[in-house]
Amino acid sequence: MLMIKSAICEMLGIEYPVFQGGMAWIADGKLGAAVSNGGGLGIIAASNAPGEYVREQIKVAKSITNKPIGVNIMLLSPFVDEVAKVVIEEKVGVVTTGAGNPSKYIKEWLAAGIKVIPVVASVAMAKLMTRLGASALIAEGGESGGHVGELTTMVLVPQICDATTLPVIAAGGIADGRGVAAAFMLGAQGIQMGTRFLSANECTIHPIYKEKILKATDLCTMVTGKRLGHPVRSLRTPFARDYSKAEYGGMPDEELEALGAGALRLAVQEGDNEKGCFLSGQVAAMVKKEQPAAEIVKEVMEEAEQILLRASQWVK
Numbered sequence: 001m002l003m004i005k006s007a008i009c010e011m012l013g014i015e016y017p018v019f020q021g022g023m024a025w026i027a028d029g030k031l032g033a034a035v036s037n038g039g040g041l042g043i044i045a046a047s048n049a050p051g052e053y054v055r056e057q058i059k060v061a062k063s064i065t066n067k068p069i070g071v072n073i074m075l076l077s078p079f080v081d082e083v084a085k086v087v088i089e090e091k092v093g094v095v096t097t098g099a100g101n102p103s104k105y106i107k108e109w110l111a112a113g114i115k116v117i118p119v120v121a122s123v124a125m126a127k128l129m130t131r132l133g134a135s136a137l138i139a140e141g142g143e144s145g146g147h148v149g150e151l152t153t154m155v156l157v158p159q160i161c162d163a164t165t166l167p168v169i170a171a172g173g174i175a176d177g178r179g180v181a182a183a184f185m186l187g188a189q190g191i192q193m194g195t196r197f198l199s200a201n202e203c204t205i206h207p208i209y210k211e212k213i214l215k216a217t218d219l220c221t222m223v224t225g226k227r228l229g230h231p232v233r234s235l236r237t238p239f240a241r242d243y244s245k246a247e248y249g250g251m252p253d254e255e256l257e258a259l260g261a262g263a264l265r266l267a268v269q270e271g272d273n274e275k276g277c278f279l280s281g282q283v284a285a286m287v288k289k290e291q292p293a294a295e296i297v298k299e300v301m302e303e304a305e306q307i308l309l310r311a312s313q314w315v316k
Helices: 007-012 027-037 051-064 080-089 101-110 123-131 152-162 178-184 195-199 207-214 237-246 253-260 263-270 282-286 293-309
Strands: 018-020 042-045 069-074 094-099 115-120 138-139 168-171 191-193 219-225 231-233
Touching: 018 027, 018 042, 018 293, 027 051, 027 069, 027 191, 027 293, 042 051, 069 080, 069 123, 080 101, 080 115, 094 178, 101 115, 115 123, 123 138, 123 152, 123 195, 138 152, 152 178, 168 219, 178 263, 191 293, 195 207, 195 282, 195 293, 207 253, 237 253
Parallel strands: 018 191, 042 069, 069 094, 094 115, 115 138, 138 168, 168 191
Antiparallel strands: 219 231
């Protein structure tokens, strides 16, 4: 019987303080529901998709689980305004946000009874979100896949914990119980994993994508897009290398933006090794096997519990 509980479990009505990351074009209703059924918080990624796609995925999730489910809203999306309304209309319990500042929408979401949990990559943003009434914060270090900030999880999490009275969820660089235990020691009350869930049976990415994650090495990722102000971590593929060359080779910003358009979907849906952008965190090399999402949640929490129970060995 697992004993690790935190304020976040009570707040959201979940069994384990484990969030599944809102991975664009990957975290759909099926994966989210599987994680929620496993006792964590499954999260549907709104990505760059229109409101009706998000509504459809929420309905898929609700047809599979009656447990809490969240939606991650990517604030750079051209459809963000309509998605912000869809989560209210569909009575979503939790909204996480990424790649931007959600201040414009927080009041409306809170009024609808939604728990708002923004991803923050700096102390200043953590303080702002706290003032605006966020329910909790996700402190995401630059080890994570997708949009990344400058600070690492080890450095960011304790600073965010010191800067807010809200529960903090640690994200970035966590793939097993060791990372979970470390996050709790840094002051977090829960964790979020993205890359680890790419290996879940219920994750519907292209088999080539899944194989790349399972065969990844420690130095398999790189960051591109810094010049444009929204850096992204992905696997070192021909696309990522070509993009990096273009980025530092003087290509105009508009052309550089166009070069990346649709690349993630090519990876997720077609497994296109040449033109696809395979988002991944630095922990990809620690993802060793395919297994059900519920098993992943339980496994990392059981590992963390055993590590934390042994922690007293270091105190004499």
